[in-house]
Amino acid sequence: MASAAASSATSNAELRAFLHGLPGVDEAGVHARVADLATRSVKTTAKAHAIDLAIRMVDLTTLEGSDTPGKVRALCAKALLPDPADRTVPPVAAVCVYPDLVPVAVQALRNTPVGVASVATSFPAGRAPLDARLLDTRHAVADGATEIDMVIDRGAFLAGDYRKVYDEIVAVKKVCARPHGEPAHLKVILETGELPGYDAVRRASWLAMRAGADFIKTSTGKVSPAATPAVTLVMLQAVRDFRAETGRQVGVKPAGGIRTTKDALRNLVMVAETAGSDWLDPRWFRIGASSLLNDLLMQRAKLTTGTYPGPDYYSVD
Numbered sequence: 001m002a003s004a005a006a007s008s009a010t011s012n013a014e015l016r017a018f019l020h021g022l023p024g025v026d027e028a029g030v031h032a033r034v035a036d037l038a039t040r041s042v043k044t045t046a047k048a049h050a051i052d053l054a055i056r057m058v059d060l061t062t063l064e065g066s067d068t069p070g071k072v073r074a075l076c077a078k079a080l081l082p083d084p085a086d087r088t089v090p091p092v093a094a095v096c097v098y099p100d101l102v103p104v105a106v107q108a109l110r111n112t113p114v115g116v117a118s119v120a121t122s123f124p125a126g127r128a129p130l131d132a133r134l135l136d137t138r139h140a141v142a143d144g145a146t147e148i149d150m151v152i153d154r155g156a157f158l159a160g161d162y163r164k165v166y167d168e169i170v171a172v173k174k175v176c177a178r179p180h181g182e183p184a185h186l187k188v189i190l191e192t193g194e195l196p197g198y199d200a201v202r203r204a205s206w207l208a209m210r211a212g213a214d215f216i217k218t219s220t221g222k223v224s225p226a227a228t229p230a231v232t233l234v235m236l237q238a239v240r241d242f243r244a245e246t247g248r249q250v251g252v253k254p255a256g257g258i259r260t261t262k263d264a265l266r267n268l269v270m271v272a273e274t275a276g277s278d279w280l281d282p283r284w285f286r287i288g289a290s291s292l293l294n295d296l297l298m299q300r301a302k303l304t305t306g307t308y309p310g311p312d313y314y315s316v317d
Contacts (some may be wrong), residue, residue, distance in 0.1 A: 012164075015163055015164055015166060015207070016259070018206075019162060019206060019207060020090075022202055022203060022206060023198075024264055024279075025198035025199050025201075025202055025234055030198060030233055030234060032061075033233060034230050034233055034270075036249055037229075037273060038105060038229070038266055040269045040273075042265050042268075048247055049266075050268055051261060051299055051303070052089075052266055052300070053268065054092055054264040054267075054287065054292075055082060055089065055092060055270060055293065055296050055297075056090045056091070056093060056295075057093055057282045057285055057286050057287050058090065058092040058093060058286070058287050058292060059093055059094045059117055059287065059289070060094070060096070060293060061095075061096040061288055061289065061290050062075055063096070063097070063119060063220075063221065063222075064271065064302075067097065067098060069076050070284075072101050072104045072105055075095055075097075075105075075108050076108035076114070077091045077110070079091055079095045079114045082233065082293060083301075084312075085101065086231065086304075089300065091113055091299065092114060092293065093114070093317075094116060094146070094147060094286070094311075095115075095116060096117040096118070096119065096147075096149065096288065097116070097118060097119075097141060099119070099137075099140040099145075102118050102139075102140050102144060103143045106143060106144035106145070107279065110184050115145060115146040115147055116145050116146050117148070117149055117187070118140040118147070118149065119150075119189075119220075120139075120145075121133040121136060121148075121150040121151055121172060122136060122150070123189075123220060124151060124191075124220035125171075125232055130168055130171065133168075134171060137150070141176055141178065141184045143173065145184055146185065147184055147185045148172065148176055148187065149217060150169070150188055150189060151166060151190055151191060151220060151236055151289060152169070152208065154188060154191055154194050154195070156168075157195075157204060158196070158201075158266065160196055161311055162207055164294070165211075166207055166211045167300050169212060169213060170211050170212060171209075172186060173186050185214040185215065186212065186213055186215070187213070187214065187217045187251075187286075188208040188213040188215065188216055188254055189217045189219065189220055190205065190208065190217065190218065190219070190221055191218075191220055192225075192227075192228075192231045193225045193226060194223055198231070201231055201235065202262045204216075205234070205235050205238035205239070209238070209239070209242045209250050211260055215250065215253050216235055216239065216250060216251070216253070217250055217252075217255055217288065219256045220256070220299045221255050221256035221288060222256075224256075224257075225253075225257070225314070226256025226257040226259050227255055228257070229266065231254075231262075231272060232267065233270055233274060235252050236252055236270060237274060239275055240250055240263070240274065249278065249279075249284060251279070251284065251285060251308075252275070252279070252285055253285070253312060254267060254289070255287070255288025255289070256293055259289070259291050260292070260295050261292075261296050261298075262291060263292070264287060267287065277286045297309075
């Protein structure tokens with residue numbers, strides 16, 4: 001593995017040498033490993049715990065141009081109490097909204113365990129001037145966002161301008177700090193559907209982690225493919241290797257395309273068998289989703305009552 005000294009790289013050439021010195025990804029091996037992990041099953045005795053863990057890892061998300069304060073308040077209510085008929089269901093990890101709706105979510109979730117994430121930095125393209133993206137982030141943090149999901153400049157990354165991407169992540173990370181209190185956690189979106197292969201995913205993962213990302217995230221959910229199992233596996237390998245080299249643990253967030261309980265549990269198996277059990281915690285693994293929660297609730301009810309509730313039993317997010 002390339003030296004950790006690359007974290008203090010001062011030129012694009014040094015970053016390029018480090019990133020292109022990372023071991024290449026065995027594409028066939030990744031696909032074989034994903035196929036093998038997909039055959040694993042969660043035992044019935046552990047399934048209830050796994051479903052509750054998956055619920056606690058959800059970032060309940062609404063990122064539409066038609067979002068309203070009322071819709072966000074309703075989403076926050078569901079995040080806190082996913083099933084009003086069963087108060088044993090745990091709350092989700094966070095609610096993710098556009099920056100202008102952060103004050104609404106913060107007010108609705110004040111003094112609760114549910115975080116407020118915001119897709120600042122000119123989501124989803126990330127092509128606004130850096131000053132504008134930093135101002136976007138600064139407002140979201142000042143309004144109370146506990147997490148920032150930033151998008152990298154994929155154009156700069158694909159052009160090989162790694163230093164620009166690195167510096168922008170560093171700048172956003174700095175804005176996430178607060179004069180008093182905990183800084184907002186920074187989740188860096190790689191938009192893997194726009195990256196040319198798994199080697200690029202590995203390089204983008206390491207670049208983001210070197211620049212200070214608290215999480216690396218697959219995608220905005222606006223580009224297809226989004227959170228494929230193979231990409232998630234490559235990113236889990238990256239955070240595992242990064243911690244082994246630097247001692248710093250970084251989280252992973254697949255987002256987009258994870259809709260069923262089976263998808264979620266397969267992700268948990270992948271986490272356990274790739275990064276390790278330390279990542280089986282909402283502090284280190286999240287699932288960005290809007291429709292997954294209802295399926296988790298339906299499967300949970302089936303385990304409890306023996307029958308599935310109707311699909312219209314839960315609110316549509």
